[in-house]
Amino acid sequence: MTLTTAVPTSATDPFGDDVLADPLPFHHELREAGQVVHLERYDVYAMGRYAEVHAALVDWQRFQSGAGVGLSNFRREKPWRPPSLLLETDPPGHDAPRHVLEPILAPRSLRRLRESWQQTADDLVDSLLDRGTIDAVADLAEAYPLRVFPDAVGLGPDGREHLLPYGDHAFNAFGPPNHLVEKGQAGLPEVSGWVGEQCARDRLTPDGFGARIWEAADRGDITHDQAPLIVRSLLTAGVDTTVHALAAVIDGFLSAPDQWELLRRDPGRARVAFDEAIRWASPVQTFFRTATVDVPLGDAVIPAGEKILMFLGSANRDPRRWTDPDRFDLSRDPSGHVGFGMGLHQCVGQHVARLEAECVLRALASRVRAIEPAGESRRHLNNTLRAWASLPVRLVPA
Amino acid sequence: MLSGMSITSDASPRQVAPAAPSSGGKVGLRVTRVETLAEGVRGLTLSAADDGRLPDWTPGSHVDLTFDNGLTRQYSLCGDRWDPHTYRVAVLREPAGRGGSAYVHDELAEGDRVxxxxxxxxxxxxxxxxxxxxxxxxxxxxxxxxxxxxxxLDIPWTLLYGGRHRASMAFLDQLARWGDRVLVRPQDEYGLLDLSVIGDQPAGTKVYCCGPEPLLDAVRVAAAGLPAGHLRTERFVAGAIPPPVRSTSFEVELARSGVTVTVEPGSSVLDAVAGAGVPILASCRQGICGTCETGVIDGTPDHRDSLLDDEDRRRGDCFYPCVSRAACDLLVLDA
Incomplete structure (x- = not known):
């Protein structure tokens, strides 16, 4: 039997500068058009509603990651780097790396870091208060993760300036080969070479996440060939994402100063505030999957082998799921947002990001009475990340 | 710009299901099939009571099943993880057991809840x-x-499979397709398993053994020369019997907020606590992601998650309120 069904189409380029700078109108269009939309420009499918995005994210059997989670289809094209053993691998290959990394980054394993990370956050905020007016991106959202995360992984002191450009390029490379990808190509050999070298056992300190990954190889839980690629995942996905999420939470408070008052009164809401910012801003906006079989969706069918672009940012503001979704609201329960993904491939470092954010927000909440805009903010464009280049703010001491 | 477009397909598999709402903190299963797999071995096929996806698993995983009579037993999953709607387990009747296997063999029926x-x-x-x-x-x-x-994964393997006698050994028909990779060695025909095969394996072989304790002991001796991490074993008799599962309500005291709530049998701790105005951040609601990890100050949790290992559980200092419950009257949480 042959079914003829209609699927809405869109000619918009979701990776065009205008959409990247402000994706919200396009997300609205996408959600209203239907459960699934065909994007003519790239001949791929798209999902923008929460229920469908959530269902596809958990359905690894029919929506695979192994053909790449960017536009490039690894069934037909050679990846720009050896694929990630986590993000771009399906079961069964995905099992052992995930099984090894999960406990290393679990909340109960991070408890030992809390005290020193809080101290670092307190010190950083103290020094920023001395200056009064700062750029919340460079001075806070970038500065804090770069102080704590590379140490936690066990990186040496030199070359850490390559981390942000590497992550930025990796997330651009999930999109089409546009000017954002070209921009990263020039410095790539050096940056990529440095990242590769840092994954080696003798470059890593004996007490970090990286060393624990190598110990898992010694126990035979993964191979020694896999260990450096798993370390690489930390360096690719662990920095830029957290930076942009921290900037997003500051932006959230700028958009709703009453919510800052709320956090000041009840700093216990710091964790909710961060996840609400992840929902509201979705620092990781999109990921692709590939259909392993013909997948029916409403009146449409996504044919086997085709790519589907999942708009996490759109799902996280779907009014079908969230009340008053455009509001940054600490009274809401943001649980269940898909900003970290969902299912088998859900961000394995999410607890690290949450701990970093909680330390920063607690440091700010006890010291800063108000966060006020102090100049024009500027977007940073990336094919996958929703980011700020600059957020000038004034920190008013408590 | 959005407009209608036609595509054609002749496939009609399942629809994408909408996202599951939060359950009552428990995944209820329904027995969809009971079959005899071998002498003294019953196979159970289980589905989610709401027909939704079951939590993901990997080979070597086990589940804790709690039956209507209050007994909880652990069983290895032996089905196909590419079918997200079905679990399969196989249960041996153990005459010397404590009632779990007898219940499965004599009383459990298709349609029952677990x-x-x-x-x-x-x-x-x-x-x-x-x-x-x-x-x-x-x-x-x-x-x-x-x-x-x-x-x-195209990794070569060999199976050495022992049992008392052929009729007592489950899955022989299913294993037949692997040909001479499978060595079926019933004891009444071959005697005890010849473990010298361990020494004959190529370098880089990992040995996975599951069976009764005397077999594991013998394999440990025979595999003594293997490098660390190359022998991995699991007993099929659960070492510790978990505390009995409560079918009644319990209290949860939130030490930092000073709130005490009653958790009814149909509600999760997470939902009960949120209802009392103290939301705990969560994400997967299946005991998988770890987001809702909460410190336990006093009381004994009834752990239902996929995260904590036995040592973590013995320590008993944290739990996951999206699925886990209390095995006591009052649980005091760091929340």
């Missing part, structure tokens, strides 16, 4: 150049999905 905790995996399949699987009796169950996956 409660789930887990899955958890203490017996994960690690990468290797070659596998030697050694099964004693019902210990074949966790190894079945491992063989499938080793085959998918």
């Amino acid at each position: 409660e789930l905790a887990g899955p958890r995996n203490n017996f994960a399949l690690a990468p290797a150049d070659h596998y030697l699987f050694i099964a004693g009796g019902i210990g074949i169950t966790p190894l079945l999905p491992m063989m499938e996956q080793a085959a998918m």
Whole structure:
């Protein structure tokens, strides 16, 4: 039997500068058009509603990651780097790396870091208060993760300036080969070479996440060939994402100063505030999957082998799921947002990001009475990340 | 710009299901099939009571099943993880057991409800150049999905499968397709398993063994020369019997907020606590992601998650309120 069904189409380029700078109108269009939309420009499918995005994210059997989670289809094209053993691998290959990394980054394993990370956050905020007016991106959202995360992984002191450009390029490379990808190509050999070298056992300190990954190889839980690629995942996905999420939470408070008052009164809401910012801003906006079989969706069918672009940012503001979704609201329960993904491939470092954010927000909440805009903010464009280049703010001491 | 467009397809598989709303904190299962797999071995096929996806699992995983009579038992998953709607387990009748297997064999029927905790995996399949699987009796169950996956990964493997006699050994028909990779060695025909095969394996072989304790002991001796991490074993008799599952309500005291709430049988701790105005951040609601990890100050949790290993559970200092409950009247939480 042959079914003829209609699927809405869109000619918009979701990776065009205008959409990247402000994706919200396009997300609205996408959600209203239907459960699934065909994007003519790239001949791929798209999902923008929460229920469908959530269902596809958990359905690894029919929506695979192994053909790449960017536009490039690894069934037909050679990846720009050896694929990630986590993000771009399906079961069964995905099992052992995930099984090894999960406990290393679990909340109960991070408890030992809390005290020193809080101290670092307190010190950083103290020094920023001395200056009064700062750029919340460079001075806070970038500065804090770069102080704590590379140490936690066990990186040496030199070359850490390559981390942000590497992550930025990796997330651009999930999109089409546009000017954002070209921009990263020039410095790539050096940056990529440095990242590769840092994954080696003798470059890593004996007490970090990286060393624990190598110990898992010694126990035979993964191979020694896999260990450096798993370390690489930390360096690719662990920095830029957290930076942009921290900037997003500051932006959230700028958009709703009453919510800052709320956090000041009840700093216990710091964790909710961060996840609400992840929902509201979705620092990781999109990921692709590939259909392993013909997948029916409403009146449409996504044919086997085709790519589907999942708009996490759109799902996280779907009014079908969230009340008053455009509001940054600490009274809401943001649980269940898909900003970290969902299912088998859900961000394995999410607890690290949450701990970093909680330390920063607690440091700010006890010291800063108000966060006020102090100049024009500027977007940073990336094919996958929703980011700020600059957020000038004034920190008013408590 | 959005407009209608036509595509054609002749496929009609399942629809994408909408996202599941939060359950009552328990995954209820329904027995959809009971069958005899071998002499003294019953196979159970289980689905989610709401027909939704079941929590993901990996080869070597086990689940805790709680039956209507209040008994909880652990069983290895032996089905196909590419079918997200079905779990399969196989249960050996143990005359000397404490009633779990007798209940499954004599009373459990298709359509019955069973409660789930887990899955958890203490017996994960690690990468290797070659596998030697050694099964004693019902210990074949966790190894079945491992063989499938080793085959998918093109990693050569051998199975040495012992049992009292042929009729008592489950899955022989299913194993027949693997040909001479499978060595079926019933004791009444061959005597005790010849473990000298361990020494004959190529370098880089990992040995996975599941069966009764005497077999594991013998394998440990025979495998003494293997490098660290190359022998992995699991007993099929649960070492510790978990506390009885409460079917009644319990209290949760939130030490930092000073709030005490009653958790009814149909509600999760997470939902009960949120209802009292103290939301705990959560994400997967299946005991998988770890987001809602909450400190336990006093009381005994009834752990239902997929995250904590036995040592973490013995420590008892944290739990996951999205699925886990209390095994006592009052649980005091750091929240």
